[in-house]
Amino acid sequence: MEVPRLDHALNSPTSPCExxxxxxxxxxxxxxxxxxxxxxxxxxAEMEELPVPHNIKISNITCDSFKISWEMDSKSKDRITHYxxxxxxxxxxxxxxxxxxxxxxKLVAKAVPLPMTVRGxxxxxxxxxxxxxxxxxxxxxDGDYVVSEWSEIIEFCTADYSKVHLTQLLEKAEVIAGRMLxxxxxxxxxxxxYFDYVREHHGNAMQPSVKDNSGSHGSPISGKLEGIFFSxxxxxxxxxxxxxxxxxxxxxEIAAEKLFNPNTNLYFxxxxxxxxAYHYVILVIxxxxxxxxxxxxxxxxxxxxxxxxxxxxxxxxxxxxxxxxQDVILEVIYTDPVDLSLGTVAEITGxxxxxxxxxxxxxxxxxxxxxxxxxx
Numbered sequence: 559m560e561v562p563r564l565d566h567a568l569n570s571p572t573s574p575c576e577x578x579x580x581x582x583x584x585x586x587x588x589x590x591x592x593x594x595x596x597x598x599x600x601x602x603a604e605m606e607e608l609p610v611p612h613n614i615k616i617s618n619i620t621c622d623s624f625k626i627s628w629e630m631d632s633k634s635k636d637r638i639t640h641y642x643x644x645x646x647x648x649x650x651x652x653x654x655x656x657x658x659x660x661x662x663x664k665l666v667a668k669a670v671p672l673p674m675t676v677r678g679x680x681x682x683x684x685x686x687x688x689x690x691x692x693x694x695x696x697x698x699x700d701g702d703y704v705v706s707e708w709s710e711i712i713e714f715c716t717a718d719y720s721k722v723h724l725t726q727l728l729e730k731a732e733v734i735a736g737r738m739l740x741x742x743x744x745x746x747x748x749x750x751x752y753f754d755y756v757r758e759h760h761g762n763a764m765q766p767s768v769k770d771n772s773g774s775h776g777s778p779i780s781g782k783l784e785g786i787f788f789s790x791x792x793x794x795x796x797x798x799x800x801x802x803x804x805x806x807x808x809x810x811e812i813a814a815e816k817l818f819n820p821n822t823n824l825y826f827x828x829x830x831x832x833x834x835a836y837h838y839v840i841l842v843i844x845x846x847x848x849x850x851x852x853x854x855x856x857x858x859x860x861x862x863x864x865x866x867x868x869x870x871x872x873x874x875x876x877x878x879x880x881x882x883x884q885d886v887i888l889e890v891i892y893t894d895p896v897d898l899s900l901g902t903v904a905e906i907t908g909x910x911x912x913x914x915x916x917x918x919x920x921x922x923x924x925x926x927x928x929x930x931x932x933x934x
Contacts, residue, residue, distance in 0.1 A: 607634040608706040611692040616714045617673065621684030621723060621776045622932045624716070627673035628692060628709065638669045640695040642705065643676065648687035648713060669694075684776030684932065687715045718778035718857075719932070724826060725859050726930045727774070731829040731839050734927065735867040736885025740797065743901075744788040744818070744890060745811045747803035753810070753903050763895040764810070766850075773828040773840060774921050776932065778857040783827075785842065785850060785891035788817070790869070790882050801908030812901030814880045817892050818843050818863070818871050823851055825858040826868075827891065829928050830921040837928055839868055839886045842893065850893025 611628035618625040626643070643665040665676065676682075690713075694706040719727070746764075756764050766784040773780060793800050803809065818824070827840035842858060844851035854860070863871050868883045869890070882888055923929060 608638065608694050608696060608704060609633060609635055610706045611694060611709040614690070614692060614709055614712045615673075616690070616712060618675070619714060619717050621717050621719055622682045623675060623677035624682075624714065625673040625675050626690065626692070630694065637696045638694045639697045640669055640703070641667050641674070642693040642695055643667070644691045644693075644708070645676070645681065646689050647683075648689055682716055684716050685718055686775075687713060689713050719774065719776040721857065721859055723776065723930060723932055724778075724828075727829045727928070728826045728859055730928060730930065731826075731837070731886065732867040734837060734885055735839070735883040737883075738870065738881035739792055739794070739884050741790050741792045741880050741882050742814055743799065743811045744790050744814055744892075745799050745809050746786065746788050747805040747807075747809045747906070749806040750808050750905075752806065753808055753898065756898060760895075762899060763897045765895050766893060769891065772920075773830045773838070777828045777840075779827050779840070779842070779891075783842065783850070783853060783891065783893070785893045786896055788812075788890045788892055790814070790880075790888055790890060792882070794884070801906050803906060803908070807905055808903055809906050810898065810901050810903050812896065814871075815878045816900050817890075817896070818869070818880065819878065820863075820871075821846055822863070823854070824861045824863045824866070824869065825854040826861055827858055829886075831925050831928050832920070833922045833925075837886050838889055839883070840889045840891065841869055842891045844893040848894055853893075 609630040613629040692709045695703045771780045825842040831837045
């Protein structure tokens with residue numbers, strides 16, 4: 559088995575002409591492990607004079623790249639021709655013990671000035687913990703390598719999607735959003751016990767809660783943004799909300815202008831599917847200047863509320879008019895508390911379709927429609 563070609567995986571901003579060894583066999587590298595055990599048959603020899611990297615520092619971390627640097631003793635430093643970098647996903651104690659382990663990534667680069675940038679969406683995923691260790695190496699005339707001992711092992715975690723990555727997702731979502739349909743209410747389905755609890759313990763106001771981990775693994779709102787989920791999709795033939803729901807038989811309905819108006823900002827949050835033909839778009843509505851608004855300004859692309867492909871609020875003859883995209887399922891997060899007195903709660907007549915629930919749903923990493931060329 560061979561290491562993936564790393565034409566652009568390792569590079570230094572100060573060395574644009576850096577070359578990376580291609581097609582170096584994984585077997586040859588693995589015969590020298592982190593414990594310093596070297597095989598006489600591996601083509602890698604031992605040379606104590608090569609300095610061992612220490613005081614490793616990781617910086618400039620993104621969802622699919624990082625910079626790495628370290629210190630070395632000056633003795634024999636000029637003999638170093640290459641660096642070996644051992645990159646592994648940190649083992650999750652709660653992971654499925656029957657699942658195949660990820661193949662460790664062994665990166666090889668010519669010795670270049672540090673810090674060095676490691677970049678590659680095929681072996682780096684967003685919001686993922688990794689361990690990394692480094693060796694110095696010297697390539698000999700006969701093609702063999704002499705290597706140092708492995709450095710200490712360092713742990714780090716990759717970052718969420720940036721606004722640049724989310725904008726790429728946004729552009730892909732716009733392609734399939736479809737035509738706009740008029741709607742007039744946002745709605746939220748839950749069990750009767752939920753609304754009873756809100757009345758009894760929260761003074762009749764639904765409270766924001768932390769978003770679960772459904773959707774893209776790199777989404778900056780998962781596990782961080784607090785809000786209340788609403789839907790606004792309508793049935794094509796009636797123009798009204800569907801009578802079925804995966805979340806409960808009781809529905810809170812509220813006039814659209816109570817949540818979405820000129821005093822709120824609209825943000826794009828995510829685009830994903832769950833191994834199905836239909837796709838979901840997550841939007842965030844935040845009152846201007848609220849904590850939710852400040853959170854989103856720093857992390858999410860802002861949409862023009864009057865002109866976008868997903869959810870609009872326009873004025874016609876002095877009245878606010880609302881439209882939603884037909885061909886994607888919108889999940890709308892409102893970031894402030896919502897009092898039940900602003901709307902109505904009633905039991906729906908349809909079914910509770912649990913199979914349509916997106917709670918903690920994992921995104922299909924193979925879908926070409928809703929994935930971008932960074933970690934999933």
